[in-house]
Amino acid sequence: MDNISTNMLFTILGILVLISAYFSGSETGMMSLNRYRLRHLEKQKHKGARRVSKLLGRPDRLIGLILIGNNLVNIAASAIATIIGLRLFGDMGVLIATIALTLIILIFAEVTPKTLAALYPEKVAFPSSIILSLLLKVLFPFVVAVNWITNGMLALIGISHKQREHHSLSSEELRTVVNESGALLADRDQDMLVSILDLEKVTVEDIMIPRSELVGIDINEDWKKIQKQLTQSTHTRVLLYRDTIDDVVGYIHMRDALKLLSKNQFNKTTIIRAVRELYFIPESTTLNVQLLKFQDAKERLGLVVDEYGDIQGLVTLEDILEEIVGDFTTTMTPAxxxxxxxxxxxxxxxxxxxxxxxxxxxxxxxxxxxxxxxxxxxxxxxxxxxxxxxxxxxxxxxxxxxxxxxxxxxxxxxxxxxxxxxxxxxxx
Known part of the structure; x- marks a missing residue:
């Protein structure tokens, strides 16, 4: 070192600080990446995303590589700073070099690059993954040796490097992600996505047409009255019952009634024969479950019943869809x-x-x-x-x-x- 000029030592020290900044920024950039966006980019065959995903597949090796490099350059920088201090200030140079190098590394090799990497993780992580991938190949034996020792120490306290937190989101966390998407999603799209997540919190009882507002036709009435009610109905599906709604027999689709009318077979007997069976729904069923049940059963409406089997109301597929997209203009229920x-x-x-x-x-x-x-x-x-x-x-x-x-x-x-x-x- 005595043969190296002080100016050259300052140059080497500056290069080591820059390398330290690179390792610090790379570590923060890698760990700050949005894992879901990373997967999306990886599926789109983004080269940088694929390199980063490969490195993050073994985070113990990635961290080991970065820390090995970072500690090597920091220790080397400390040694060179000490030599410079001794040359310039004598015995007091050790203290001066320690304080000065601490401030330089803290500002230029830690806080600044890490802050930059946290703000722009993709711009830092993707390019640096090229260098890190090469360094991993060169230093692989050394990295594996260090990992073997550290993983062995972790094993002593019952922790395996294979145990890692899976990046899965609960519905509440996903709701937060949607709400904070900002301009990435239109307000209406955000509302629809949140409404889908809310389906598991809402039951059919919350959205049903209550029993007191159910509209149906008593098949024991005079045929002329039934015919008038059918022709004036504003619904495509009409409930049919005997005397009271508790004795409901089914419903008739207006399309079936029109077919009978076109064939001159429009009478009480044929109407009763055309009745379709009703689908019954427990009042505590959540909307996300009922939506799937409607799909599986190929049904569009059902009567909501309580624990005693008494009819409480009626819910349709359109009612559930309105919870997601908002009211349709065709709905008969007042907003x-x-x-x-x-x-x-x-x-x-x-x-x-x-x-x-x-x-x-x-x-x-x-x-x-x-x-x-x-x-x-x-x-x-x-x-x-x-x-x-x-x-x-x-x-x-x-x-x-x-x-x-x-x-x-x-x-x-x-x-x-x-x-x-x-x-x-x-x-x-």
């Missing part, structure tokens, strides 16, 4: 916005029969959904009694004024969400 009327004072007049979940979804409110399904039922459960009109209560922080009560049901309520929001702002 939440049709049941909520904005008043000049900022309050809202809401139909008591409106579904709590639909109101929350469309209006951005936060009424509890783990109990009764309708606003009427929610208020009755809260009060544990049938109230009189002009009574005010507070549910989930929302001031609710009961406007109209009829036939033991709350028909109309007034809700003041602005007051609720202002209270929360004051609290915050």
């Amino acid at each position: 939440a916005s049709d049941e909520v009327n904005v008043q000049p004072d900022g309050s809202f007049l809401v139909d008591g029969s409106a579904t709590v979940r639909d109101i929350n979804k469309e209006m951005g409110w936060a009424f509890p959904t783990d109990g009764p399904k309708t606003l009427n039922g929610l208020i009755l459960e809260y009060l544990e009694d049938i109230p009189e009109a002009n009574l005010s209560v507070r549910i989930a922080g929302y001031p609710v004024e009961i406007i109209d009560v009829n036939d033991n049901m709350i028909k109309t309520v007034r809700i003041l969400p602005d007051y609720y929001q202002s209270q929360h702002r004051d609290h915050d």
